[in-house]
Amino acid sequence: MSIRRPNFxxxxxxxxxxxxLYSINLEDxxxxxxxxxxxxxxxxxxxxxxxxxxxxxxxxxxxxxxxxGKPVVYKRIPVQKPGPDEVLINIKYSGVCHTDLHAVNGxxxxxxxxxxxxxxxxxxxxxxxxxxxxxxxxxDYAGVKWVNGTCLNCSFCQQSDEPLCPKVLxxxxxxxGTFQEYCIAKAAHVARIPKDCDLESIAPILCAGITxxxxxxxxxxxxxxxxAIVGAGGGLGSIACQYAKAMGLDVIAIDxxxxxxxxxxxLGAGHFVDFSTSKNVVSDVKAATSDGLGPHAVLLVAVNExxxxxAAEYVRPRxxxxxxxxxxxxxxxxxxxxxxxxxxxxxxxxxxxxxDGAEAIEFFxxxxxxxxxKTVGLSELQSVxxxxxxxxxxxxxxxxxxx
Numbered sequence: 001m002s003i004r005r006p007n008f009x010x011x012x013x014x015x016x017x018x019x020x021l022y023s024i025n026l027e028d029x030x031x032x033x034x035x036x037x038x039x040x041x042x043x044x045x046x047x048x049x050x051x052x053x054x055x056x057x058x059x060x061x062x063x064x065x066x067x068x069g070k071p072v073v074y075k076r077i078p079v080q081k082p083g084p085d086e087v088l089i090n091i092k093y094s095g096v097c098h099t100d101l102h103a104v105n106g107x108x109x110x111x112x113x114x115x116x117x118x119x120x121x122x123x124x125x126x127x128x129x130x131x132x133x134x135x136x137x138x139x140d141y142a143g144v145k146w147v148n149g150t151c152l153n154c155s156f157c158q159q160s161d162e163p164l165c166p167k168v169l170x171x172x173x174x175x176x177g178t179f180q181e182y183c184i185a186k187a188a189h190v191a192r193i194p195k196d197c198d199l200e201s202i203a204p205i206l207c208a209g210i211t212x213x214x215x216x217x218x219x220x221x222x223x224x225x226x227x228a229i230v231g232a233g234g235g236l237g238s239i240a241c242q243y244a245k246a247m248g249l250d251v252i253a254i255d256x257x258x259x260x261x262x263x264x265x266x267l268g269a270g271h272f273v274d275f276s277t278s279k280n281v282v283s284d285v286k287a288a289t290s291d292g293l294g295p296h297a298v299l300l301v302a303v304n305e306x307x308x309x310x311a312a313e314y315v316r317p318r319x320x321x322x323x324x325x326x327x328x329x330x331x332x333x334x335x336x337x338x339x340x341x342x343x344x345x346x347x348x349x350x351x352x353x354x355x356d357g358a359e360a361i362e363f364f365x366x367x368x369x370x371x372x373x374k375t376v377g378l379s380e381l382q383s384v385x386x387x388x389x390x391x392x393x394x395x396x397x398x399x400x401x402x403x
Contacts, residue, residue: 052128053138056088061401062180063381065116068106071382072118072179079182081128087187088128089142093375094178095121095204096384096397097235098303099146099326103173104385107328113174120146120171121207122178122401123199133187141193142185143206143361144171144178146351149186160353162189179381181401191357194365204239204371204396205364207351211324212240212301213360214352216247219297219320223248226295228285230311231302231325232269233260235396239371240299241267243360246368252288252295254281254307259394263372275307285314297322305330317342322349371396377403 060079063072082088100118102108122144126136136142150157150165157165169186171177176184191206193199221227227244231237232253244251245268253269255261256276264272271288278284286294294316300308302325311321312334321344323332334346352360363369372395376384384397 051138052088056090056127056182060181061378062117063119063378065104065112065114065118068104068112068114070104072104072385074379074381077117077180080176080184082130082133082184084130084132085187086130086184087126087133087136087142087190089122089124089144089183089185089190090127091122091124091144091178091181091183091401093123093200093203093398093400094119094378095207095235095373096381096388096399097121097207098388099207100172100179101385101388102326102328105328108326110173113176116172117176117178117180117183118172119178119180119183119399120144120148120173121203121205122171122183123193123203123206124183124401127182129187136187136190136192141195141197141199143191143193143202144183144185145189145191145206145210145357146171146173147189148175148177149189152188160355162353163350179378179399179401189354191361193361197361197365200375200398200400201371201373202361202364203398204235204373205360205369206357208236208239208396209243209364209369209371210352210357210360211349212236212299213243213363214356215299215301215322215324215349216240216243216249216297217356218347218349219299219322221247221249221297221320224250225297226250226252226289227297227299228252228254228273228288228295228311228314229269229299229301230254230307231300232264232272233257233394234301234303235393236301236324237299238263238267238395239369240301241269242369242371243363244268244299246363250289252285254285263394267372281310282314289316293317294319296320299324301325303327309333312339312344312346315342315344317344320345320347322347324349373398375400379403 126140148169148171150162151167233255251269252271253264261272298311298321375398378399
């Protein structure tokens with residue numbers, strides 16, 4: 001094959017010539033001959049499984065959302081094979097999150113995949129990996145989080161804000177999640193779990209733990225300062241109390257009932273405000289701080305709207321209100337005058353990125369976080385949802401995916 005090659009002549013332009021300081025003359029083309037290389041004979045198989053553990057079944061038990069607003073269905077479904085950049089994880093345990101109930105009810109603005117296997121707090125063992133995965137071994141402990149995968153290329157991914165990726169895949173919402181025995185996840189986003197961690201205990205950390213830890217980081221609170229945790233007796237709040245204590249913070253727990261008071265005190269809360277019996281929540285929260293000015297930060301993990309309207313009234317000047325809970329159809333309102341003159345910051349905090357996840361897991365590995373939970377079989381998931389709807393859950397529920 002013959003190609004004409006240009007002979008490049010570079011000349012400097014005068015300073016008033018535009019658009020650049022240099023110009024290229026494409027003159028006196030020369031001809032030369034090159035030998036065309038042969039086409040590569042190999043063809044990439046995009047569905048090739050690099051490694052798979054023995055005895056991986058072709059079918060499994062799962063809890064399936066077949067129609068939003070209806071009970072989940074416990075049934076047999078196929079076990080999927082991982083793509084080139086994915087892993088297949090044998091889910092041993094999965095935490096149950098309030099987000100899972102929203103997915104079942106279909107009451108969020110984001111539509112759910114149907115049919116859908118919910119769940120996004122799955123801890124288990126890697127049993128297969130795709131052909132492009134070379135940093136995860138069969139037998140490794142791994143976790144499936146809310147963020148199942150992202151493009152890794154957009155501006156958000158490049159600045160470690162992967163949850164904001166426009167192409168994000170959400171476990172148990174837009175892709176099948178962890179309420180099944182075997183779950184697919186993008187290898188780049190699975191949580192790496194140390195072998196000395198108990199899989200049953202760490203499951204709630206993979207969403208609840210990472211989420212509240214991220215929220216505490218976003219609040220900017222420092223050791224010795226105070227944080228009010230609204231909804232402290234629930235699944236997120238109970239874990240937030242422990243992370244806050246481990247970070248050296250003075251914890252004010254806000255919830256209702258003696259059982260939640262007792263639990264949050266055991267988890268590290270120095271103060272408890274019962275909103276169901278308090279005559280003035282704002283005054284009581286401020287009184288719980290050493291100088292009476294209110295907490296440096298408020299972490300809102302409640303599942304109803306009222307606390308979101310109230311937090312700006314008791315957070316101290318220059319304080320930060322961090323919104324994490326997502327009550328269905330709720331709006332955030334705050335008094336403009338107080339917000340301005342007290343220089344309050346109100347912000348949302350979504351799930352953490354991969355670094356936040358690794359840090360949250362390290363707190364757990366060191367024995368600083370012991371999430372209170374109760375374990376039931378995967379087959380009993382609907383009963384957990386029923387308790388959640390009735391508001392009768394203190395702490396967290398975990399499902400054993402083998403039963």
